[in-house]
Amino acid sequence: MVIDAVVAFFILGIVCQLLGAKMAFPEGLYKTLSMFLMIAIGLKGGIALQQHVDPALVSMSIAVVAFGLLLPLVAYPILRYFGQLDKINAGAIAAHYGSVSVATYAVAVALLEAQNIAYEAYFPLFVVLLEMPAILVGLVLAKGSFKVVNAHFVKQELIANQSILLMLGSLIIGYIGGSSVTKLAPFFIELFSGVLALFLLKMGLIAGEQLSSLKKNSVFLISFAMLMPLLGGLAGTGLGVMLSLSAGGIALMAVLGASASYIAVPAAMKQSLPEANAGMSITASLGITFPFNVLIGVPFFIALAGYLAS
Template identity: 80%
Template sequence: MSIDAVVAFFLLGIICQLSGAKLAFSDGLYKSISMFLMIAIGLKGGIALQQHLDIALLKMSMFVILFGAILPLLAYPMLRYFGDINKINAGAIAAHYGSVSVATYAVAIALLEAKNIQYEAYFPLFVVLLEMPAIFTGLILAKGNLSAVNVSFIKKELVANQSILLMAGSLIIGYFGGQSVEKLSPFFIELFAGVLALFLLKMGLVAGKQLSSLRQNSLFLICFAILMPLLGGLAGTGLGIFLGFTAGGVALMAILGASASYIAVPAAMKQSLPEANAGMSITASLGITFPFNVMLGVPFFIALGQYLVQ
């Protein structure tokens, strides 16, 4: 039995945190690595769009946006009626599970490329698109009306959101940059796996901290944070097959459906739903779902994609 070397750094981070090892990892380095990954993902998508931008891709994008808006509607009833969580917190958590984790996507890309599994190279476009619709749906569910989504929110939390700006901007640069983008490849493309390993080491440290708070949360929240990725991933699998993706593409669509945001959505919820319990959402998405996906969810959906698409 073997484990991917990149994923192993995530486990190393958890072990360091739980063992009490004082591993220095500055916030500045973490932010720089995060920016690197978002730019690299955007550039790769932009390069792919040079060859694939057409009406068919625009139609796919519409289905992906709809998918992101619907996922919170799947999570909300479970949180509200089975978990007995109030409307505000249920809407906030549901938004996290309709949006995406760029880190989970990056892990999936690394594993697919390590296994030489082909996938549609324009998937970074879908990552960008899936950051937004779930936030709208979550706010509407939490507030019960459209007034929660105002012009100020759109400007501050969506248009000016760092992850959206960096990925969308890099995607545009990759698309319009033509052959000049190739000179960036030695840094952003070839070093991707190594930088991702450092990022996962930091994520392991953070996840290790979140694990200590699980004792303070209900069994339901833990079960939800495992069940929802499976349901979202299966829904993404169905969408990938419907859209005619390759085995790798079906796997990526499933993994996007299975992932949960812990960067863009928490920032948006802090602005528009300050009364929501942010700790509950972060514990579920980062403390439970992210480790589950890295260790089990991503390999499972890659294998499922290969099985279903021969």
């Protein structure tokens, strides 16, 4: 059995944490690596868009936004009625599972490129688009009212969201920068896999820590955090087929549907829904779903997409 070297660093992080190894990882470095990945993903998409602008992109983007609105509506009743969670926590967790994980997307891209599987150049735009709708839906579900969506919230949590700005801004820079963008390639493009490996080492440490904290609702939370990625991933696979995407594109759409946010959404929920149990959301999305996707979900959806596109 061969495990991709990048993914192996994630496993190493989990093992180190579970064994109680004292591994110092500067918090500032973690944030820097996260920023690097967002910028690199945006730039790669922008560079590719220079040669591959698709006129159907507008209709595809609308479909992707609709997909982002649908996912939390699927997650919420499961959390509410099967998990017996209150509206606040059900809405907060649903928002996490309607949004996306940039790191999971980065892992999928790395695996696709390692296997020489092509994918559409505009996918970083879809990553950005899927960050926003679920936050809105999750808040409305939690509060039972549209009044929570005000001008201040839209500006602070959506328009001024760091991950959205970095990825969308880098996408635009990559697109309009022309040949000058090649000057950035040695840093942001060629070092991508190495930086991702280091980032996944940290993510493994965090995931291992979250796994050890499972207490209340652990059986349901574990079940939900593995079931929802499968439901979202299969829905994403169906959307990719409907949009006539390539094998790589179908796989990435599935991965976007399967992933759960642990950066943008927690920040928004902390600001707009402080009464929600943040530990429960992070444990589910980062402690269970992220490892599940990296080790099982992403390889499965890549294989499924290859089968459907053949």
